[in-house]
Amino acid sequence: MNTYTEDIETLTKSSHDIKKCEKCNFTCYAILFQRNFKNWTSGNDDIDKFIQDTQLSSHDNVKKVLEWIPYDRFHNIEYIAKYEFGEVYRANWIDGNIFYWDNENQNWKRKDHNMFVNLKNLNTPNNIVLELTNKINIEYKIHGITQNPKTKNYMIVLDNICDKCNHICYAIHFQQNFKTWTSGNYNIDKLIQNSQLSGHTYYSVKYALEWIPYNRFYDIKYIAKDESYRANWIDGNISYWNDENQNWKRENYNMFVILKSLDTPKHIINEIENEA
Ligand SMILES: [Zn+2]
Ligand SMILES: [Zn+2]
Structure with a gap:
């Protein structure tokens, strides 16, 4: 993507003191994410590490990146159904997906603001990484992880799929x-x-x-x-x-x-x- 390449060029030109990625040899997405690690935590070390790993392997592609999404970034949270794997809610995600790094604003450019997402409870606090690994391999996109501050349940944030046909139909x-x-x-x-x-x-x-x-x-x-x-x-x-x-x-x-x-x-x- 052009925008991306240009951003990275300006970034490396303008700031020689900024850390470069050992793999890409410039300030890639992984470095930009890493810089922000100190600004968020899920409150669970395993979940933090899991999210960080997806961000550190991004380099030039944000598609498979997970984010920690504070619960107050959702609105219109609505209960939909209970399945064998737990309760499902539908909500609007205010920020939407990361698109690319906007060098001018020194922040992520996002798209799909207020997109519909599903929130699903994670059920196995003791084996949360295994559960996440399994869920990540299913066909639809997982955007990140959040936590309901009242129930303390961790939830994955994924595409709003149809409960009748299991697709974005x-x-x-x-x-x-x-x-x-x-x-x-x-x-x-x-x-x-x-x-x-x-x-x-x-x-x-x-x-x-x-x-x-x-x-x-x-x-x-x-x-x-x-x-x-x-x-x-x-x-x-x-x-x-x-x-x-x-x-x-x-x-x-x-x-x-x-x-x-x-x-x-x-x-x-x-x-x-x-x-x-
Ligand atoms: Zn890199
Ligand atoms: Zn359907």
């Missing part, structure tokens, strides 16, 4: 977006959300409804004989989830659509279901 992608839109009508919001939560696979996206702001339409024309409007929809319908951009890939941009009024505010849900 289509329902999860929709769900993570619920906070960013509202129709202004509770029942309509629920109806749309339910249609989005009921599908977990590529094919199910066809049946998901969306809330579409009115300004996403143009050339809106009244068609008297149908008592409805014809319009072009700028965005077009969702085709699939694009992991790289972390957004929906759409198709049929500017497609023609018909806008029909809903006439019965009191029975609006029945009316929508009948239309569908």
Whole structure:
């Protein structure tokens, strides 16, 4: 990554007194993490060492790095379910993932602020390193470790996966977006959300409804004989989830659509279901 290389070059040029990595021969990510070891502790030596080891082996890649994440960096902590391996909570992580070192601000540049994560209890305080090693080898990303200050339970922080299909499926992608839109009508919001939560696979996206702001339409024309409007929809319908951009890939941009009024505010849900 370009930014990274440039940062490191400026860093080594500007500060000859800064410690260099024996392996990389410059101030790599491992050195930057190491410099910060004195500023945090989990309160458990084994956990500290485990986290530090992942950071010391980062060098030029932060993807597999774990962090110590203080519990107050989460909000909207919600209990989801109890599994054989313990309780699972969902929360928003204020800071999000480390992206690269921002030399100007002398701090990590992060992305995915307020991302959804799951918090899972670690169950074996006496053998926590083994438990962590096992968990680290599962397919989804573990971001770090935290501790509930009330229960004193240590918890791993991992991607918010679906409890039905065990993946970051289509329902999860929709769900993570619920906070960013509202129709202004509770029942309509629920109806749309339910249609989005009921599908977990590529094919199910066809049946998901969306809330579409009115300004996403143009050339809106009244068609008297149908008592409805014809319009072009700028965005077009969702085709699939694009992991790289972390957004929906759409198709049929500017497609023609018909806008029909809903006439019965009191029975609006029945009316929508009948239309569908
Ligand atoms: Zn290095
Ligand atoms: Zn699912």
